[in-house]
Amino acid sequence: MNRGKTELERERDDGQTAEAILVRRVRAGDTTAFGELVSIYMQRCYYAALGMVGSPQDAEDLSQEAFARAFKARARLDPERPFYPWLYQILRRLCYNFTRDTSSRRRKLEQAGGWLVAEARVRASVDDPERIRATDELRERLEAAIGELPPAQREVFVLKEFEGLKYREIADLLEVPMGTVMSRLYAARQRLAARLEGLG
Incomplete structure (x- = not known):
C-alpha cells in the first residue's frame, strides 16, 4: 500500500538506504539533496583535509572545492556505493596538488597536528599554569613530529588516529592493500615515538 506515502518513504520501502536515495537525486541534479550530503560529510571532509595540509583555512577551502567538483562530476556517482570514499578521492587529489608547491608545503606540514592538541586544551579544564x-x-612537539612524517605515512596516521577509521576502511579509501596501511601506520608511529622521545 503506497497510497499516501511520500516519495522518500516509497523509495525506502524499496530497500534503498537514505544515502543511496540522496545520491540518486544528486545524479538527477537535485541541489537540495546535495546540500544534505554536504551537511553530513563537510566536517569529516574538513578534518581529513586538515590532516593533509595542516592549515585550517586551506582545509576549509579545499573541502568546499571537493564538494564543488563532486557536484560537477555527479554523473559518475554510483548509488550502490558509499558516497564518502568517492568524495575522499577527489579531496585527496586536491590536497596533494595543493601541497605539491614545495615552498608552502613545509610551512603547512609544520602546522599539522596543532589543531588536535589545541582542541584538547579547550575541552580540558586546565586551570593549572604548569599543565597549560x-x-x-x-602541541609544538606534535606539530613538528607530524610535519616530518612522509606524506603517505602521515595520511594513514591521520585517518587512523584522528578520524578513527579501521584498517580496511583506510585501505579502501587509499586503494592500497591492508598490509600497506598497517606498515605505513607502524612506520609513522615508530617515527613519532622516536621523534618525541628524542625531544623529551
Whole structure:
C-alpha cells in the first residue's frame, strides 16, 4: 500500500538506504539533496583535509572545492556505493596538488597536528599554569613530529588516529592493500615515538 506515502518513504520501502536515495537525486541534479550530503560529510571532509595540509583555512577551502567538483562530476556517482570514499578521492587529489608547491608545503606540514592538541586544551579544564605550559609544549612537539612524517605515512596516521577509521576502511579509501596501511601506520608511529622521545 503506497497510497499516501511520500516519495522518500516509497523509495525506502524499496530497500534503498537514505544515502543511496540522496545520491540518486544528486545524479538527477537535485541541489537540495546535495546540500544534505554536504551537511553530513563537510566536517569529516574538513578534518581529513586538515590532516593533509595542516592549515585550517586551506582545509576549509579545499573541502568546499571537493564538494564543488563532486557536484560537477555527479554523473559518475554510483548509488550502490558509499558516497564518502568517492568524495575522499577527489579531496585527496586536491590536497596533494595543493601541497605539491614545495615552498608552502613545509610551512603547512609544520602546522599539522596543532589543531588536535589545541582542541584538547579547550575541552580540558586546565586551570593549572604548569599543565597549560606542558600542553603547549606537547602541541609544538606534535606539530613538528607530524610535519616530518612522509606524506603517505602521515595520511594513514591521520585517518587512523584522528578520524578513527579501521584498517580496511583506510585501505579502501587509499586503494592500497591492508598490509600497506598497517606498515605505513607502524612506520609513522615508530617515527613519532622516536621523534618525541628524542625531544623529551
